[in-house]
Amino acid sequence: MNPVLDGWSIDGATAMHAWAIATAATVAAACALVGTLLVVRRMSLLGDALGHAVLPGIAVAVLAGGRPGSPFVFAAAVATGLLTVWLTRLVRSAGSLSDDAGTGVVFTTLFALGVVIVTAAASRVDLDPSCMLYGILELVPFDTVSIGDLEVPRGFISAAVVLGTLTTAAIATWKLQVFTAFDADAARAAGVPVAAVTGGLLAATALATVAGFEVVGAVLVVAMLVVPAAAAELLVRRLHHMVLVAVALAVVGTCLGYLAAWRWNASAAGMIAVVLGLEYVAAVVLAADDGLVARGLGRLRYAWRVLCEDRLAAVWRAEEKGTAATAPVSLVQRLAVGWLRLTGRFVGRAGGLALSSAGRREAEMVVRSHRLWEAWLGQHAQLPLDHLHPPAEWVEHHLGAAMRQRIEAEVGAAGDPHGSDIPPEA
Amino acid sequence: MADAGSSAPPVVEFHDVTVAYSGRPVLWNVDLTITEPCLFGIIGPNGAGKSTLLKSGLGLVPLVHGTARFWGRPLADVRRRVGYVPQRETVDWDFPVSVMDVVLMGTYGRLGWFRRPGSRERSLARECLDRVGLIDVADRQIGRLSGGQQQRVFLARALAQEADIYFLDEPMAGVDARSQEQIFGVLAGLRSEGRLVVVVHHDLRTAATWFDRVALIDMRLVATGPTAEVLTPDNLRRTYAGQVDLLQEIGQAVAARSRTT
Amino acid sequence: MSPTACLAAAPALTHNTLVVAAGVAAVGCAAGVVGSLSLLRKRPLIGDAAAHTTLVGVAAAFLLTGRRDLPTLLTGALVAAVAGLAALVLVRRFTRTRDDAATAIVIGVGFGLGIALLSGITARGLPGSAGLEQFLLGHTAALTVRDAVLLAVVSAVAVAVVLLGLKEATLVAFDADFAAATGWPVGLIDQVLVTLVAVMVVVGLPAAGAVLVTALVVIPPVAARQWTDRVPTLLVLGGTFGLVAAIVGVAVSAVVPRMPTGPLVVLAAATICIVSLLIAPRRGWLARRHQQVTLEPPPGMRRLR
Structure with missing residues (x-):
């Protein structure tokens, strides 16, 4: 699919590849920038739709004598993109359809x-049907113009212009975009021209899509628009951080994808999409607060904490009643006891284990949470006494000091409904 | 019958039901027992978890803990004896079905897999439509009805279930006065046939006259019992200006901790 | 169309061509029927994610078996389509990514992987690899009679499943909560529907190609919805429109050299759809303009939300 690669001379090849990579990375950055807003506004499928729908615009413009990549073709494609959005709305309202169905019909x-x-x-014009689907990145370096001593590919120039335009527009209207993305109704009420902001985003999407279309083809544009942005959304929480991360992921993924395509002699556009997908998977697994690894560890840590706290509270309650605590049964319980001993919350004593002062304090806070919650439920929910224990067993591991104080204030002097003492705050 | 109440299992029993959406509890430890057929209102402010309680009974939302039982048995055993009227907004009224088609859906549970409704089901559906006063519009597409009529279609569908317990989610919301009266008439008729009717309702004025018994809910059960005993100023204050802030904050703490740490 | 093209086409109208056209017509019809259900379930684009991942399956099936007969390649495509849908479910289940972005990710990355594999195969010039690209945009000229019979049989089975479970599918599509409350396994019924869509997308590949096959499932039902307020009629019309579009597409592509079938089928369906949107009684654009004058709100305006 890229037989041209083999024909390159050794010294020229590196420069050629560098230009192709630079062009693809520039386009990817522009797409990621726009894509971030699309993803947070739940308009991702619009990127997909536009990637397909600009084709007739480009085709007609080229037939009319425009050069692929020229401003004329760009303008025609952007116009087609906006026409697509308008047509989608028209079809949707004409057929009382959902967004999806309208989009599906039009694109x-x-x-x-x-x-x-x-x-x-x-046969008449220079458009290869297969290029529509997966772009002509490999051919980009061959169509150059001279700028001073340098032969610069046209594709790179148009990509750079698009990236520059979109970056400028994004910086100029960022606050409006964020406000509209966050809450369009509130923005409208506050006097933000929401329709214009959304229209601007659509035009920007069309522009980025056309730039992407030339490089990676109709379908894979959606990968450049959405995948880095979706990965960034998993990694960071703030929108402006998201943009930066998305652009970084897009650029890195594009370079790696191109190199992988070179190595295995496959379509660069396809490999770029695959590498972007791998980046997304990596984000799913590794994201700091929400990744699969973090969640798994978090769940383990939580289960472990509950186990330890229950053990401490059991010993404390046994002491209160003056009986012996039930011995740990399962292996994990014994492990927990070992850990509590290692960390100085249990101390060895003749005839078994006893709470250290640190362990006692911790146990008291668990019991305190438990009994406060029982007291609160007893007062404020119509729940029989014997039903109070299970919910408290669950909530006792979740209350912080501040929450306990508030509950205590609401419970007042009533105390534990079972008649036990509620230990004071440490 | 009333004396035997201690030995016979209650018609509906929610036992210590806690429901959470994505780890965050919205309904805490509800214990609610309805011992005999009556018109039962579930009353409370917006976001109090009234519909959630109903849905938890029908198995539409997962329980964090607790159980819901009907005549002492789990829902799966008695599903056909429990009728359901969801909120009107939950479906697309542009859907290409007629009023008759929707009412026939009430018979699907009894029909089982792959069997189509026959003449028996059709005459039952006509009866139910007649009962809610919609027999004249049986062949109309459902989008061409008024809000009150749409609500009555849902009620007719539930009637076609021929259930012993009916769960209705806000059947009076956005419904004109005439339809309200008509719906209430049908519900009262069900009660006099010895069926239990549980209604999620938000209007206190009508609640006082319509329901035999009520439960006041605000993220937890505030009070339950005969209507006159429960709708006291003190109970209403505890429901409508209650300790929900604390419950919401604790809910958030539970959601945050069980998700990440 | 030029006279020479007509002449070139004349000998092509053999027994084979007719059988193939019938097979593709069956696919169009079944896609319209299955698509009507997925339109009712408000998931018209569920097939799009599956369609774009089929390419991976076609390429992988060829790489693994070295064969390029239709049953082998379509089996691979079906496995890949189901894998794509499973990926969608996993993303929804385990990440914060929203549905639209998840669909776009599966479309983009799945298609990218397919293109990468196909291009790798082509670049290595493996024997028999020519023609795999026909699955991108559809190409019915290469179908054999046996292929056409396979497509027709699968389509017939799909339609039979729809007819068998129509009551259940309609119930779930209209009111999933009520269905669940009355004990129907909504998840299972949805899975059957999604599987049917995936199957139709796969058997639609020869006719429309991975990029456009979604249209077979989306456009005829949208057109059919304009004409009726009853589910059975919707299915009949959706199937008929799909059938007509498929026949027109196959016929025109048989006459015009080098023209892929997919776009032609889609344009035929789109023409039906545009006409329906304009002139259908009551729901059509013209009828509504008329209704607005008579002050009766059009049915679509009653849609909630």
Whole structure:
């Protein structure tokens, strides 16, 4: 699919590849920038739709004599993109359809129209039907213009112009975009021209899509738009951090994808999408607060804490009653006791284990949480006495000092409904 | 019957039901027992968990802990004896079905897999439509009805279930006065046939006259019993200006801790 | 169309061509029927994610078996389509990523992997690898009679499953909460529906290709919905429109050299759809303009939310 690679001379090859990588990375950065807003506004599928739907615009513009990559073709494609959005709304309201159905009708129809135009005119103009699907990144370095001494690919220039335009527009309107993305109704009430902001985002999406279309083709544009942004969303919480991370992921993923395609002699566009996908999977697994690893560890840590706290409280209650605590039964319980001993919360004593002062304090806070919650439920929920224990067993591990104080204030002097003492706050 | 109440299992029993959405409890430890057929209102402010309680009984939301039982048995054993009227907003009224089609859906549970409704089901559906006063619009597409009529279609569908317990979620919301009266009439008729009717309701004025017994709910059960005994100023204050802040904060703490740490 | 093209097409109208056209027509019809259900369930684009991942399966099936007969390749495509849908479920279950982004990710990355594999196969010039790209945009000219019979049989089975479970599917699509409350296994019924869509997307590949096959499932039902307020009629019309679109697409592509079938089928369906959106009684654009004058709200305006 990229036989040209093999024909490159050794010294020229590196420069050629560098230009291709630079072009792809520039496009990917522009797509990630726009894609971040699309993802947070739940408009991801619009990127997919536009990637397909700009094809007839490009085809007609090229048939009309425009050069692929020229401003004329860009303008035609952006116009087609906006037309697509308008048509989607029209079809949706004409058919009382959901967003999905309207989008599904319009983008497939326009793409089909584009394919037919391109195929019918393939002998007359310089548009290869297969390029529509996976771009012509490998050919980008061959179509150059001279700037001073340097032969710069046209594709890179148009990509850089698009990235520059979008970055400027994003910086200029960032606050409005964020406000609208966060809460369109509130923004409208506050006088933000929401329609214009959304229209601007749509135009930006069309622009980024067209730039991406030339490089990676109709379908894979959606990968560049959405995947880095979705990965970034898992990694960071703030929107402006998200943009930066998304752009970084897009650039790195594009470089790696291109190199992988070179190594295995496969389509660069396809490999870039695959590497971006791998980045997303890595984000799913490794994200600091929400990743699979973090969640698994968190769950383990929580279970362990509950186990330890229950053990401490059991010994404390036994002491209170003057009986012997039930011995740990399962292996994990014995492990927990070992750990508590190692960390100085249990101390050895003749005839078994006793709470150290630190262990006692911790146990008292668990029991305190438990009994406060029982007291609160007893007062404020209509719940029989014998039903108070299970909920308290659960909540006792979740209350902090501040929460306990508040509950105590609401419970007042009533005390534990079973008649036990509630230990004081440490 | 009333004397035997101690030995016979209650019609509906929620035992220590706690429900959480994505780890965050919205309903805490509800213990609610309805011993005999009556018109039963579940009353409380917005976001109090009234619908959630109903849905937890029907197995539509998972319980964090607790159980819901009907005549002492789990829902799976008695599913066909429990009818359900969901909130009107939960479906797309542009859906291409007629009023008759929707009412026939009430018979699907009894029909089982792959069997189509026959003449018996059709005449039952017509009866139910007649009962809610919609027999004239049986062939109309459901989107071409008023809000009150749509609500009555849902009620007719539940009637076609021929259940012994009916759970209704806000059947009076956004419904004109005439439809309200009509719906209430049907519900009262069900009670006089010895069926239990549980209604989630938000209007205190009508609640006082319509229901035999009520439960006041605000993220937890505040009070339950005969309507006159429960709808006291003190109980209402505890329901509508209650300790929900604390419950919400603790809910958040539980959700945050069990998710990440 | 030029006279030479017509002449070139004339000998192509053999017994084979007719059988193939019938097979593809069956696919179009079944896609319209299954698609009507997925439109009712408000998941018209569920097939799109599956469609874009089928390419991986086609390429992998070829790489693993070295064969390029249709049953082998479509089996691979079906496995990949189901894997794509499973990936979608996993992303929903285990991440914060929202549904639309999850769908876009599966589409983009799945298609990328397919393109990478296909291009790798092509670049290595493996024997028999030519023609795999036909699965991108659809190409029915290469189908054999046996292939067409396979497509028709699978389509017939899909339609039979829909008819068998129509009562259950309609109930779940209209009111899933009520269905669940009355004991129907909503998840299972949804899975059957999604599997049917995946199957239709896969058997639709020869006709429309991975990029456009979604249209077979989406456009005819949308057109059919304009004409009726009853589910059975919707299925009949959806199937008929899909059938007509498929026949038109196959016929035109048989006559025009080098023209892939997919776009033609889609354009035929789109034409039906546009006409329906405009002139259908009551729901059509013209009828609504008329209704607004008579002050009766159009049915669509009653939609909630």
